Amino acid sequence: MNSYRTHHCAQLRKPDIGQRVVLSGWVDARRDHGGLVFVDLRDREGVTQIVFDPQQIPESHDLRSEYVIRVEGEVAPRPEGTVNPKLVTGEIEVKAAQLCALNKSETPPYPLDEENVNEDLRLQYRYLDLRRRPMIANLRMRHRVTKIIRDYFDEQGFLEIETPMLFKSTPEGAREYLVPSRTNPGLFYALPQSPQQFKQLLMVAGVEKYFQIARCFRDEDLRADRQPEFTQVDVEMSFIGREDIYRVIEGMLKCIWKGAINHDLQIPLPRIAYQDAMNDFGADKPDRRFGIQLKDFTDTFRSSGFKVFAGAVASGGVVKAINAKGLACVTQGQIDLLTEQAKTMGAKGLAWIKVEGGAWKSPIVKFFSEAEKSALTERLVIEEGDLILFAADKWSAACEVLGKLRLTVAEMLQKMGKLNIPKDVFDFFWVVDFPLITFDPETQKYKATHHPFTAPVDEDIPLLDREPTKVRGQHYDLVVNGIELAGGSIRIHQADVQRKVFEDVLKIPKETAESRFGYLIKALGYGAPPHGGIAPGLDRIVALVCGTENIREVIAFPKNARAQDLMTGAPAEVEPRQLRELRIQTEGRRPQ
């Protein structure tokens, strides 16, 4: 028998009364009555109340928060009226016969039962933070989800295969973390942004069904749902099409939601086209849990007296609007903020109408004809108290601006209590029919919407040369509640098509394509099977089932917004000797 414990701290119940037990754990709370001392003893599983008689055990007065102790004693019923219904062990207590202090503790830098504590303090003392009940629950949930995923893919005949962390730089995508090579002075590895190319090579190798709980690295700016290192459920299959991917991933989600939070997901999931998502919600990952859909008024304003709208239409653009129901109460300051937001996204301004006191209050409404007004009233269902926002621009720009404003006004309405989004709704769906390539105005070049290995939809292949932006990719995103949870595609498996995409469509010089991706094209030439895959974000999945929006809450040791580890102090300076070995010279730290 283990000498530290016979039971854990959430185990003892009424039937155990009279038993001699040993418990070990941390002092969660102490209530010293002088002639009687209560201690809530906590371990990973829960809390049990210990009662000390200080006459028998005088050291019980000296216990403090987070001391580690071993207690031997007898399970006793709590006296009439002192049962604690908040604890599963609340009907019993342990009368201590022996106390052994295994370790003392410094006074914790912040109270562990406090909900709202500065996150940098929590990150600095992460080992204490993880002792808190919600954090233990999150770690446990992550373990459970990961196990469900492994079991699921195992049952489906997948092999879990590890791929290298030290990879080659492929600067097309996200900024990479570079690792200098000592044995090849002056040369660098890159940490993978994802195991994309290796999993395709595994398909060429004939693995057929691969998955991996894979760590990925991206040296980009952080967000609440973005860490520099994060985990993907990386999946790839051979001899399949898009439908097979949907089926496998939907099955995985159903198992996770059932096993983690006992929630029954309805599958198959709905699918919406990229074009429709943009038209109706102004986003390729729309949050459909609330209405406020975009409406198109391009035809209404084609020959309008309001030249801003008519002009936008004349130059090939569109006019779109949303109705923020009940938001006419916004202040001018808030309108200015919304305008500012629209401008940062490239809009020249923001046209709006407040419906207040039975009148349309707006600087532009005087330009509108009666026909235009009635079209707006009818199609936007305008009523007293509404706020209408317009965008007139190129199709994609107008959609994106209103899509972002839609999220902002929904947030404002939520804060005012005028919009309620239930917590337990999971609106899952697939977004499909993305354009294969997009024109990037910044570089004035075509670039892959997803990545350059994505296969075009078969019947669109003839358009590759003539109208490349019309070509749809066999790409799919999994979206839930406005969050992109996964993205993937059917890949190009013919070397000549892959070469054509690199050289003719993306205009990557032949030599560059060869040096960066030559091994992949070469591999495709040796009998690559048709294949495709997807990569759901594990951190986001776990955050969803834990009910948090911040993935730092479901990562044991996350980085802060500057990608620093506040506990260990990484990143840090290194010894000059280390740099010499790597033949690296630095300019030192950037002066602050």
Next chain:
RNA sequence: GGCCCGGUAGCUCAGCAACCAGAGCAACUCUCUGUCGAAGAGAAGGUCGGGGGUGCGAAUCCCCUCCGGGCCGCCA
């Protein structure tokens, strides 16, 4: 790189030009045999993030700067 919010005791926060900057909790000392965020008493704890400016007077107003968080850009 841009915008927004925040920084006052160990923690959470109040104070937002005028007694000497406060409260709750924690820590410390003491009292107490049925508490469960124990209670009561006492004593202690502050470069008001830092620097500069305006004022008779600044935690409070202005400027600069540092730190934390959120968002935009960025994330093939």
